[in-house]
Amino acid sequence: MKPVSRFAKPAALDEIMSRGWRALEEEALDGWVARYSGGMTKRANSVLPLLAPEDTRLAIEAIEERYSSRGLPAIFQISPDAKPVDLDLLLAELGYVKDSPTVVQYLALSEPGPGTSSESDPRIHHADEPSQQWLETLWSVEGPHDLAGQTLSRSILARTPSSYVSLVVAGRIEAVARLARVGTIGGIYAVATREESRSRGHGRAIVQAVLIEAAARGLDGVWLQVVESNAVARKLYESLGFETISRYHYRVEPLSGS
Structure with a gap:
């Protein structure tokens, strides 16, 4: 990966990018932001894990219940700044499927x-x-x-x-x-x-x-x-x-x- 430009940092961009393609509904859940938009695009229907919750597994269960109630699968957006740092590994262990690897350019x-x-x-x-x-x-x-x-x-x-x-x-x-x-x-x-x-x-x-x-x-x-x-x-x-x-x-x- 190339050096990060001094004009933008990945840690700041996750939340900023979310505002560039804003979900129709957002819900804060113990440090994570759940985004809902009727299933229209993963960006607007996924969890942005900005901060680590007190209990990650309980937080995942709560997320699954909320998305299920809307007829949607739970989806997490995982960047190098996702919290907690082992979230990607834990989701993989739970059977979550990796999808749409994407690069962010500036x-x-x-x-x-x-x-x-x-x-x-x-x-x-x-x-x-x-x-x-x-x-x-x-x-x-x-x-x-x-x-x-x-x-x-x-x-x-x-x-x-x-x-x-x-x-x-x-x-x-x-x-x-x-x-x-x-x-x-x-x-x-x-x-x-x-x-x-x-x-x-x-x-x-x-x-x-x-x-x-x-x-x-x-x-x-x-x-x-x-x-x-x-x-x-x-x-x-x-x-x-x-x-x-x-x-x-x-x-x-x-x-x-x-």
């Missing part, structure tokens, strides 16, 4: 990355609210595809002040991204390019536009989260100057009888 905007430019791209459009076409572009790539899921998705997006960036060609949005603003830094979410419009540089252009937007708003830096196995996206972000500063994965409660 770019300090006082240190412009390669390939960024302040030149205006006429294809780029900015808004403080997502248009219906912006949402439909995101959902067409990443889902959800059902009305109930889309309603939840829209509600989660609205929970954090954000900028919605679109790349428009011939009147149609071809790529989108969201800049969530949390204090003095921002998080890049919902980067999506229509499948039929890929390999045209749209992904790079939309991320560059988000970085320009973040700088224009006076943010100190930007974080993003990318699935560890997504080599193409990681290569793009690293070419723009992002560095990996942390990692996390999920531990998902096993199905009954499995």
